[in-house]
Each structure stands twice: as structure tokens, then as C-alpha cells.
Amino acid sequence: MESRMDLFARIRRDARIEGLGTRKLAARFGVGRNTVRRALQSAEPPARKVPDRVAPKLGPFKDAIDAMLREDLAAPRKQRHTATRIWNRLIDEHAAEVGYPSVRDYVRARRSQIAAEADVLASVAIVPQEHAPGAEAEVDFGEFWIDLAGTRTKVFIFVFRMSHSGKAIHRAYPTLSQEAFLEGHVTAFEELGGIPTMQIKYDNLGQAVKKVLSVGRRREENDRWALFRSHYGFDAFYCEPGERGAHEKGGVEGEVGRFRRSWLTPVPKVTSLAELNGYIERCEARDDDRRITGRLSTVGQDWERERTRLAPLPADRFEPGQPLTPMVDHSALVTIRQAKYSVPASLIGRRVRALLRASEVLIFDGRRLVARHERVAVRNGQAVLLDHYLEVLRIKPGALSGSTVLSHARTTGAFTAEHEAFWDASRRVNGDAAGTRELLDVLLLHRHLPASAVIAGIRAAMSVGSVLAEVVAVEARRAATTDPTVPAPSSVVTANVVSLTQRRLMDPLAVIAGLPRDRRPTPSVAAYDELLKRRTAKDAARNSNEGAHPA
Structure with missing residues (x-):
């Protein structure tokens, strides 16, 4: 379809080249003479006039629509009228017989006009800004x-x-x-x-x-x-x-x-x-x-x-944590922001200093850090460590099996399958109380040795049937000393454990225990027999001399 711009260009060309008049140009292009005259006067076609559309059915209700839109200026953003809601209100409240498209088009144009009339356009318009570097x-x-x-x-x-x-x-x-x-x-x-x-x-x-x-x-x-x-x-x-x-x-x-x-x-x-x-x-x-x-x-x-x-940082770092001074209750817990955190049982009944940070809680006894926990975001939640109760549990070993701290340790993975196996074996050999105390002594090793070294010690001890905390300690220290980077427990060789009981057994069992065959000669006391003979001869000579001496 030919545009008005192309039509005007062709009319002006034929008039210029062929010298045709207005009537012939109108006949050639099938347009009115007024169109030809406008083309000859200006190369740019005049803008089309958009007729003012009259909505006779909507007219009586325009004031009601404007009132609803003005109410929206003070209403919450999510509770303002949509075009559909205004249309429904016109039907329900004013018995209006109008179509939705008419209401929609009017609301679309009128909403911004009402905002400008109420001088609120500045609150919704955005003026582009320039931001200086570092400012x-x-x-x-x-x-x-x-x-x-x-x-x-x-x-x-x-x-x-x-x-x-x-x-x-x-x-x-x-x-x-x-x-x-x-x-x-x-x-x-x-x-x-x-x-x-x-x-x-x-x-x-x-x-x-x-x-x-x-x-x-x-x-x-x-x-x-x-x-x-x-x-x-x-x-x-x-x-x-x-x-x-x-x-x-x-x-x-x-x-x-x-x-x-x-x-x-x-x-x-x-x-x-x-x-x-x-x-x-x-x-x-x-x-x-x-x-x-x-x-x-x-x-x-x-x-x-x-x-x-940017401006430089100050010399001192600001501590973002909130300082607090909670009291330690009889369960060795402190309450901070409706959550409980454990501390060593030796601090029961004392007031400690706590530092509440965004993701962690630090608890101090004077200047000494005694506990570090991840911050609990759940109301009435708890963060407890089994290590804080070991001294109490050595006195009350029967309290361990049903304790909250043991449940938390199992959930977090701090109490591993190796700990469980050692505990079970120790109770079978030593009884419940003594066996639990052996486990607690093993758990105390975690304060001084890496966790994987202690696990390696447990595996090494149990590989030769030992359920003694002393054996675990020796092997754990050996594992930590051998590899300062603390290797994974599965890489630790456990055949070097020496069992004194098996050393006294026969050579084949010693080999099973990982000990080299003892090829030394059997011990002999023959040299001592020679000494005994000499001593006997001396005693006989002395006795004979005493008998020959005159009384």
C-alpha cells in the first residue's frame, strides 16, 4: 500500500516534469484536487486529525471514575483500583451499561492526569542521576x-x-x-x-x-x-x-x-x-x-x-558483635536472645562475657575464650558441645547414654561410628561405668589432638582388641606426629600396635600381630654356673683352713 509521503512525491514529480495541471493530476492518481494542491504546496503530508471519540454511555460516569482514582492517591499500593475493579463498581453501584474496553481506555489516560493534578507526579517520576566515583x-x-x-x-x-x-x-x-x-x-x-x-x-x-x-x-x-x-x-x-x-x-x-x-x-x-x-x-x-x-x-x-x-579505613576495626554478660545456669547453659549455648561445666553459677555476632557466639571467662558456637536463629533452640560436660560425666557416667549433648554430637557428626564402636566394646569388657569412663578419656583427647588423629588411634587400638584409653592416646599422638597435616583416618596404618599379651605368645601369633619373628638365641645361665663353682671352691678352702687352726 502506497504511503501518503510516496503519493505526494509522485504528484510533485509529474507536475514538475510533465507540467500537468491539478485536474489531470487528480485524475491520474485518483485523489481529490485539494490533495493535489496540498502536495504541490508542501512535500510533507499534513498530520491526520484524530477525531475525538465520543463515549455517550460512559460520559455520565466519568466523575465517578475520577473519584475512585483520586481515592487511590492515598490508598496502599497493593489496594488500588484496577480498570476491572472500577468497571465492576460502575455496574454494581451505578447500574451502568458500559463496556469494559471503554472503561479501560479512560482509566489508562486519566490516571496519570489525576496524579499530575494532585501534584504527586514527582513521587513516581524518576530523574536520571550521575554518581561521582567513590562518593x-x-x-x-x-x-x-x-x-x-x-x-x-x-x-x-x-x-x-x-x-x-x-x-x-x-x-x-x-x-x-x-x-x-x-x-x-x-x-x-x-x-x-x-x-x-x-x-x-x-x-x-x-x-x-x-x-x-x-x-x-x-x-x-x-x-x-x-x-x-x-x-x-x-x-x-x-x-x-x-x-x-x-x-x-x-x-x-x-x-x-x-x-x-x-x-x-x-x-x-x-x-x-x-x-x-x-x-x-x-x-x-x-x-x-x-x-x-x-x-x-x-x-x-x-x-x-x-x-x-574512597576514603581510607580507620586504624582500629569496629567490633560488630553485641557484648553481653549472661549467667551460667545449673545445666552449664547461658541464654542469649531466647537461645541457649553451652559452656564448660566448671563455670556453673558464674557470670561470663559473651559476644553476639551475626553468625556466631563467643563466650569468654575473663580474657579466655571458653566456647564458640554458631548462632542459633530458632527461638528456644540450643547449641551444646559434649566436650563441655566430660568432667561431670566422668563422675556420672550413667548420664551419658540419654543426654541431650550426646544426641547433638551424633547429629552433628562429632560423635562418630568409631566412638560408638569403642564405647560398645569397652562396656562389654569393662562394664557400663568403667567402659564409659574409658570412652570419656578418649573424648578428652580431642582437646589436645586433631579429631582425625584420635579416630586413627581408636581404629589402631581396636585392631588388636584393646579398649584402653591409654593405647588410643599413644596411637593418636603417633598419628599426629607422623603426619602434621592430619591425614584422613582411612589412610592410617594400624599394624604397628604392640600388644604385650601377644608378644608373650608363640611366634606364629606374633606374626599375626604384626611383630617380626624373634630370631635371637635362647638365653643361657651357664656363665653363672661357672661363678657358682668358683664360689663353692673358695668356701671349701676357707672351711678347711678354719678346721686346721689350733683352738
């Missing part, structure tokens, strides 16, 4: 799911994104605690090697803001957060509450979703959060090669230019 960053939290040791678990990801280059640091934490918030910042500052010189943008997070004040962007900050900002020397920019401020840090909000889709899908399968964060760090390195839409350089290239503009 600004944005922070946000997201959430995702992982399979943690086979259990589907929700975790939270802290994201710190540089506004200029798009370089981002991500870390996963079990909770949305202030400790995670601060630790995420410390990790980001140290990974980036500096601090933004201008500001960092935030939502009104409870980890930082105690109260949103009614005037401007002023906020009443949490005391610990204020101390943290003062230590690192940066300014915080708090976005407008709700949807009005969503666009003010759109870079990091988009980064949360992008990273989750790119690297955390499908659901990651890990054994610990440390393993997960190691995987995230490798993903961040690969992200340096990507290009943000509209840029010629990669994120890594932009970051290399930006990193030199």
Missing part, C-alpha cells in the same frame, strides 16, 4: 532460601553497592539482626578497601533508625549505629518512607533481585553459611566481567577507576 553507595537486605545440611532454610542477604561502578558486596546471614547489619558493613569496607566519601543510602531500617521524625529526612538513630557511623566517618542518607522513596536507591534494590536470579537459583545446597558465603564471593568475582545496560566498560573496569577515590 556514594546503597545498602539493602533481601531474602532467599537454601538447603542447609538437607533442611530448607530461609536466610537473608546483605547487599552493599557502589553507585558509580555497580560493584557490590553480598553476604548471607541467618537473621536480620543489627549484628548482621554492622558486620555486613565492616566486611564491605574491608573488601572494598575504603569508605564512600559522600554518603550511603538506606531505607528506614530498624537496625539503624529508632524513629522517623516528621520534618524532612531527619531520623532518630540507634545509639550503636550512631557510634558505628562516627567510627568509620560517613554520612547516612535515609530514603522517604514507603513507595515514595523506593526509587531513591533503585540500584541496590535491583541488585538484590539480579544477584538472586543469577547466582542463587536453583536453591543452593550447602552444609554451612560459611560455605555459602565462600560461594557468594566467587560469584562476585565473576560479576566483575558483566556490563550494566548502557555502559561500554565492565563493572570491574569501572571499579578499578573508582577504588582509588
